[in-house]
Amino acid sequence: MNVNDRTTATPFGNHHMKERLRKRSLQSITYLLLSLFSLIIAYPIYYAIISSLKTTSDYTADKIGLPSSPTLENFSRVLTQMNMFSFLLNTLLVVGVSMVVYFLVCTAAGFAFGKLRFKGRLWIFTFVLFIQIFPQMVIAGQLYQLISKMNLLNTHIGLILVWVAYFAPFGTYIMTTYYSSIPKSLVESARIDGAGVFQQLTRIMIPIARPMIGTLGIIGALAMWHELPFSMLILQRQELRTLTLGIALMQGEFGLPTTVLTAAILVTSGVPLILYIIFQNYITMGSTAGSVKG
């Protein structure tokens, strides 16, 4: 996997030199461009970090440079005065519960689509693929009415149900491709042993899906963590809000100084960023699941 390994000795010294020179310069250009690109991509978060450590006057005087006297005041203000802490707890609760339900729904449905053969299966699978791309806005108007009729407006349960409904189709698709690759004999021998469908699910299918927990977790949890429109509709009371919703409404609602806003941004992305730093390899590779093929 290393470019340098490819340099093989040739009997023609001159040609070899030229080739090496070309490769070197190509490599330097690649590094240069890639570095430039990475800097452009990473700049916003760098900007958020330096701004969040500045005082308001420090920021007004210099928006680009490093903070002259770093302060954590913005963070303490965000956590104590702005409900961010309760937003964080709400988010962890709603995403956590949703993920458990999501995982169960996706494994069960993936098991059915991937391993069982029955009439109508292809049609329903097509329906699931079809519905998973729909914009939240086509659903939102009527969903709002439905949720309020069900008395689920301003409840976390309402949001959990809607999130699982909206994100499970794609998760099901991923689990279906995974389960189609395991032998059906597992199911058959379990049946011979007299295991019912729930036992098959809990004793075979869920344990076997362990390598997929990470992938499904990344795809599902990130989507939920970033979700805005449904949370906006269902959680209208401030004390119920999630972090993403909190930050989206912050710009307009408070007319905040940038320094505090950037601190709030870092608090909002804190959990995903920390998890990302720890599981970087896993997350970047897992994110391509279900859609990469030659």
Place this chain on the structure above:
Amino acid sequence: MQNRMSKKLRMSQDAKDGWILLAPLLVLTIVFLLYPVVSNFYYSLTKWKGLGEPQFIGLENYVKMFGDDRFYSSLKNLFVLVLYIPLGVFVPLLIASVLRGGMKGWKIYRALLYLPNILGPVILGTIFAVMLSQVGPITELLTRLGFEHASRFYLLGKSTSAINTLSFLFVVWMRVGFGCIYFLAAMSTIDASLYDAAKIDGTNAWQDFIHITIPGIKFSIQFFTVLAFIEVFARMYGMIFTLTGGGPGYATYTLEFGVYMLSFSAYQKGYASAWAVILFFFCAIIALVQIRLIKKEELS
């Protein structure tokens, strides 16, 4: 005879188990997704504020929509966004093919390039709104570099630059990192001996790119392109809301954003439903393309 019997029995067992396993998914999607989508068609024929009984008015909403500047502005903006998709596919594809052989320090670059996916559109929209504002760091940088009236260089302040900035950020900037990782994963499935054979034939890197890499990952390129369309038509709300709020004027409206504004800001739910019906048809086309792609791939 007995064999056939047992086969029949097994199939019915599959069906029984299958429906039980699918029940949670089906109940949730039918109640919370299918019902709202279908009933939306009916509401598009009514005048309705969200409270009380909807009043049937036939095609009036559609007539109104086809005379509404906001509607045409949304379509035009979607068109601009779509024009950026080729760039959004080509840039990561090119980077990935340069990196295909591996390079030192790639993991660090990858970590940085993937950051936008971790931060998400709402956070990015919020940061960029601050960075690109008239009193933001970009203006300050330009002022320091000696530009007079740098605050006039306000990308989000004029219609044309606003939609182009939004398009570039959403379609290219945000997706490059994921695209690189995605295409690299796809390229790793190409048989390495193809490149070795080409090397013996003395082809250059560009020829390899055109004749080996692109055909080798055709499915992934198509799939990534479809994903880009989905993002543009169906997943942009969070970024538009935080970056521009649809403005200036209606310059960064899309159908998706318009449905939200009409429905929850103007309380014209019947009228918003007519917009949603148009959005439905765009998305249905994209969904059909995607399904065909997946089915074709699985059959081959």
